[in-house]
Amino acid sequence: MSDQVRIVEVGPRDGLQNEKSILELRDKIALVNALSKTGLRDIETGSFVSPKWVPQMANSGEAFKGITKNPSVRYSALTPNLKGYELARDAGADEVAIFAAASEGFSQKNINCSISESIERFKGITEQAKRDQIPVRGYLSCIFACPYDGATPIEVVIDACEKLFEIGCYEVSLGDTTGVGTAYETKTLMQHLTPRFDTARLALHFHDTYGQALANVYAGLEAGVRNFDASVAGLGGCPYAKGASGNLATEDLVYLLDRSGLQHGVDLEALIDAGNEICTTLGRRNLSAVARARSSS
Numbered sequence: 185m186s187d188q189v190r191i192v193e194v195g196p197r198d199g200l201q202n203e204k205s206i207l208e209l210r211d212k213i214a215l216v217n218a219l220s221k222t223g224l225r226d227i228e229t230g231s232f233v234s235p236k237w238v239p240q241m242a243n244s245g246e247a248f249k250g251i252t253k254n255p256s257v258r259y260s261a262l263t264p265n266l267k268g269y270e271l272a273r274d275a276g277a278d279e280v281a282i283f284a285a286a287s288e289g290f291s292q293k294n295i296n297c298s299i300s301e302s303i304e305r306f307k308g309i310t311e312q313a314k315r316d317q318i319p320v321r322g323y324l325s326c327i328f329a330c331p332y333d334g335a336t337p338i339e340v341v342i343d344a345c346e347k348l349f350e351i352g353c354y355e356v357s358l359g360d361t362t363g364v365g366t367a368y369e370t371k372t373l374m375q376h377l378t379p380r381f382d383t384a385r386l387a388l389h390f391h392d393t394y395g396q397a398l399a400n401v402y403a404g405l406e407a408g409v410r411n412f413d414a415s416v417a418g419l420g421g422c423p424y425a426k427g428a429s430g431n432l433a434t435e436d437l438v439y440l441l442d443r444s445g446l447q448h449g450v451d452l453e454a455l456i457d458a459g460n461e462i463c464t465t466l467g468r469r470n471l472s473a474v475a476r477a478r479s480s481s
């Protein structure tokens with residue numbers, strides 16, 4: 185198995201959109217620029233969804249145009265429909281992402297349609313992106329459980345993955361949206377997925393609601409996955425568990441990889457500095473255990 189791990193930094197999008205306060209454009213640009221200097225190679229910079237639903241992302245187009253792009257970094261955007269895709273493309277996004285769910289209840293609540301209908305809608309994006317030669321990444325949420333439907337059947341996860349690959353996604357990021365999963369469940373899921381899919385085309389996106397994210401990452405590593413999403417300073421919360429932390433902190437992931445002898449190319453100290461800076465700006469506590477330990481020592 186490869187010793188090289190790819191980290192997709194989702195703080196500027198998935199993290200900030202779940203923060204209560206709306207970050208000023210200049211501060212969002214400063215965050216992305218700081219992350220661009222850490223050695224990260226994939227940064228999810230914003231999303232082109234309706235500002236009515238996600239006001240924190242209303243200035244994503246300006247953010248893309250205002251950042252100082254590092255040629256070694258791929259800057260991506262979340263796009264819910266063809267209009268959003270076109271806005272992302274015109275703003276200079278290097279990659280776009282689409283989002284489906286492994287739960288009918290979550291799909292209806294989140295994007296007001298069934299799983300199959302959502303994937304059918306995304307075909308317009310993937311077809312245009314292919315013509316534009318822009319890669320498309322797929323997100324699949326609620327891989328373990330849904331706040332509306334309960335436990336997610338593994339066969340639904342498999343079916344949704346297959347459909348996302350079929351319409352043209354180069355990779356599917358499997359998300360534990362509610363953060364309820366454990367290492368045992370991660371191991372079990374991967375035992376079903378790895379015979380069907382190339383692990384090089386799978387990513388894992390864990391939330392730390394119950395403090396299980398790093399254990400889940402390790403189970404994913406043992407299963408051969410080498411692509412992981414994380415959010416600097418643990419930006420973001422879990423909307424389904426009041427007061428709970430949301431995304432896995434990138435600093436904690438990097439520390440685990442360092443201590444495991446795995447390569448990733450990210451400067452931990454620079455990452456901690458970026459996380460502390462954005463937390464000061466937001467007036468919130470840094471949720472990275474590693475950042476807090478290093479910053480107090």
